[in-house]
Amino acid sequence: MNKFFNDPNNFVPEMCEGLVMANPDTLKYVPEYNMIYRSDMPSNDKVAIVQGSGSGHEPAHIMAVGKGMLDAACPGNVFAAPPVDFCYECIKRMNGPKGVLYIVNNYQGDKMAWQMAEEMALAEGINVKGIMVDDDVSVKDSTHTIGRRGVAGNFFVIKAVGAASEQGADLDALVKLGNKVNSLVRTMGVALTSCTPPAKGSPIFQISDGEMEMGVGIHGEPGRRRDKMKAADEIIEELFNAVADDLPFQSGDRVALMVNGLGGTPISELYILYRKAAEMAKARGLTIIKNYVNEYCTSLEMAGASLTLLKLDDELEALLNAPAEIPIRVF
Amino acid sequence: MNKFFNDPNNFVPEMCEGLVMANPDTLKYVPEYNMIYRSDMPSNDKVAIVQGSGSGHEPAHIMAVGKGMLDAACPGNVFAAPPVDFCYECIKRMNGPKGVLYIVNNYQGDKMAWQMAEEMALAEGINVKGIMVDDDVSVKDSTHTIGRRGVAGNFFVIKAVGAASEQGADLDALVKLGNKVNSLVRTMGVALTSCTPPAKGSPIFQISDGEMEMGVGIHGEPGRRRDKMKAADEIIEELFNAVADDLPFQSGDRVALMVNGLGGTPISELYILYRKAAEMAKARGLTIIKNYVNEYCTSLEMAGASLTLLKLDDELEALLNAPAEIPIRVF
Amino acid sequence: MANKNITLVEVEKAVQVIMDTAFENEDYFSELDGLAGDGDFGNSLATGFQVIREQWDTLPRTNINAFLMKVAMLTTSHVGGSSGPIWGTAFMRAAIYSREKDDLNLTDIVNIFDSAIEGIMQRGGAQPGDKTLIDALIPTRNALAQVKSDAPDCWKRALKTASEAATQSIEDTKNLQAKRGRQCFTGERSIGTVDPGIVAVATIMNNMNKAFTQ
Amino acid sequence: MANKNITLVEVEKAVQVIMDTAFENEDYFSELDGLAGDGDFGNSLATGFQVIREQWDTLPRTNINAFLMKVAMLTTSHVGGSSGPIWGTAFMRAAIYSREKDDLNLTDIVNIFDSAIEGIMQRGGAQPGDKTLIDALIPTRNALAQVKSDAPDCWKRALKTASEAATQSIEDTKNLQAKRGRQCFTGERSIGTVDPGIVAVATIMNNMNKAFTQ
Ligand SMILES: Nc1ncnc2c1ncn2[C@@H]1O[C@H](COP(=O)(O)OP(=O)(O)O)[C@@H](O)[C@H]1O
Ligand SMILES: Nc1ncnc2c1ncn2[C@@H]1O[C@H](COP(=O)(O)OP(=O)(O)O)[C@@H](O)[C@H]1O
Ligand SMILES: [Mg+2]
Ligand SMILES: [Mg+2]
Ligand SMILES: [Mg+2]
Ligand SMILES: [Mg+2]
Incomplete structure (x- = not known):
């Protein structure tokens, strides 16, 4: 296993510690709940936006905590939904007069944890609501989901509601906005290698050199089919058509296009993929x-990529262009 | 080979095309010379800053072209120095009244190409000077170098001279500044896997699961030794001590600290490494x-990381904080 | 305890009975799950409850709500498979219902059953007749409701009637086909085998009856 | 051509001679390199010059400078091993020297040799006596300089004397130990073998002599 870690059980906490040490002015950390939050939260002036899913998808979501994006994240272990008390505490600690919005990718474990946390928080009088992201067009139901999976399109949901929340939108408006973004965003991915959670110590699925898993899930769940490796342009053609036909996106539409690396694919290749996607x-x-050509939602060190299209209108375009500051940065 | 590409001979041009398609307002591309440049260059108001080395190190250097960083880059093929005419044309096309500064990482091929291009340009009356980066403390001479290799510390040289050039510094001042940064920056890296140039089709060196190459070069050149894989903290200890003892960095020093991923290592692990580095x-x-925790200078999809320390003074701190805009971005 | 409202002491004891039932029947429950499911049920419960047992002395005891909320969280987080969120939801609904209450009467217990059943259905999407522990909880709830209207103070009668109803549900559902959980993947193979979740509810109710009335 | 200055036509012809020498001696030069070096020398030259041959008709011919500059670039970029930048530097120095000149006299050629030798030493760090082609170029340059001061117009005598000096350098350097290039890695093994770069320079000078004087 060619990975940097110490005790595999400390993989997530040590990553969180490193993240907060690298951003001491803007982030805080509650170790008991793997909770990373903006140091200026909770706030009287905005709805808190929170998310937590399995770890191993970094920068999603702990590294997306910052002004204009998430106010807190509380990931579970690698590829494991956050326990319900993480979600509950996260909601409770971020709550202010304007309430809390949680975003959940459609995975059974995540959904159940957040919905239970929501019930608990509601019982205490907290104004909390959730939106579900299910942008992955690859498969209808899958190993870990009823319905479509929620993957990289999640970034756009966070960006939009994060910006709107910063501008003072209330909880109901944010729920509406988040659902709107989710209804306009579509994604499909492909894996060229497997990946190895440190605590497991072995790859989560088997794939040979020269094979690809078309439509893979972000935990290596099966997609549409196993196929032999193809040229980059052919792969993008399939991803693009699957994604674009689904909404469907139509001539004249304005879009945001994301090529997301799954963790082990270098950015050089992502631009080769972008080239063909832009042509299509x-x-x-x-x-x-x-x-957007970068890593947004990964599967540890998996080689692979996903393509996301978001249909834009003036409202969404303005929200995507609104300022945001998160730990993922170059300078 | 689990990589995205089409014809392996088009790997670099297609990547460049993708990059320019993704940044149509700010970048232009000259295919004959693999040259990516700022669309507002050449300029009467600033010294042009250029670099070109082998491809395969992205985001270095084509994705570092932008306001406050490089004005142009002209990479060679994967892991191959740019031909001298690329360098010559790059200098010539970027030249303006204030002249051209080229930055070259200390690799024989790169150095020879740039020095010849410099001679040619000088003969035509172009005001061009170069600075050499050799920040890698791992080995003195190596397969491809006489003297130390130039690696990720290069980013700081570019950032500093890029900012100073934007502020109007002249060529001699920039040479002095670049050499100063180089004299204050130190790096060492470690590889956990090899990597495969698309046109070669096989790994550039052999390394077994559970092994690491301590002090590796960015083309997989041998470092200090092959060793069995160790805990993340132990690895960082060795990198940190090698780097910090070299200048040496001393108690009371202000520093910039970079944990750079080599391409196949996910950012989760980079933060685990940062944690220990910050402690040290x-x-x-x-x-x-x-x-700086991200990818800055990679070796295709190699798993691994490097650690860079730069000693700061008020001048450098201000230059690092100056605004810059390059294609590598999140939003 | 007969005829008086139950307090935190009895709630603690009830949770203890549930856990002990799981520990004592770990292999048996897993064996039943193995017939048509994936064989993890007994182990999932026992492993998760073991965490509660370890933290037992430090659980919050300020009131029924705080105690059950913590039990709910631990159950959800540490019991594996579908059972974590399902059983956790039941405890959570009980906790939420008990907010601001220092004791509970039989009406409260019936209401808690209603809220828990609703919560489980919401959480896992099972309907009555899908051959899940829902199909044990509903007759149990109905038995309690019956006693409540006939003899509202009689805990003894309530527990006896309820445990009989729960036990009866094992046979009543045996010939159904499972529609939820791992069982549903084996399709018709579940017909004729008892559902482990239903057996677990029945066993717990029987042990409650013993613990509180003898 | 005797006694008049050389123009672009002769420069083209000289480059042609250099390339043909490399093509004709590809195997021989590689063989020599194999004795103490890595055996790629002949192949490196031939492969690189092949690119120039293919582009021959489209090379810029506005003046000597433009022509040689392009040859320099192609040589540097396409000849492999150490030879690309070394030979490319020689062509480049010649090109730079020829800027604004329509023809070159013998003094110019000597100056070009000086500039080329300086450039090669700068590029590859070799010193005279390190057993590299430097040790063929210096005696060749000295022979040309001698003729220049004795009989400045006599190209025929210049080429003959220069080719003799280059040939002599083969034997003169045979017993030196190589200090640069791949040869130097084999250490003392290079003592007693001729240096392929030196042989190449001598062969080229001999072919120049033939091509321009017969
Ligand atoms: N969706 C559901 N709703 C209610 N009860 C369920 C559901 N799925 C499973 N069960 C109950 O849980 C029992 C199996 O539990 P367990 O083995 O932990 O679940 P899994 O099916 O995930 O392995 C079943 O016998 C059934 O009574
Ligand atoms: N640094 C140098 N400076 C000058 N000439 C050199 C140098 N290195 C090698 N040579 C010359 O080049 C010849 C070998 O060329 P070649 O085989 O292409 O180089 P390499 O040593 O890289 O394989 C040698 O015989 C020598 O004459
Ligand atoms: Mg990566
Ligand atoms: Mg089971
Ligand atoms: Mg050789
Ligand atoms: Mg060689």
């Missing part, structure tokens, strides 16, 4: 208003 | 003024 967008009459 | 800095009495 053009051929379909889609106008790419903003593009 | 503290134990030595170093104050971390700025930190």
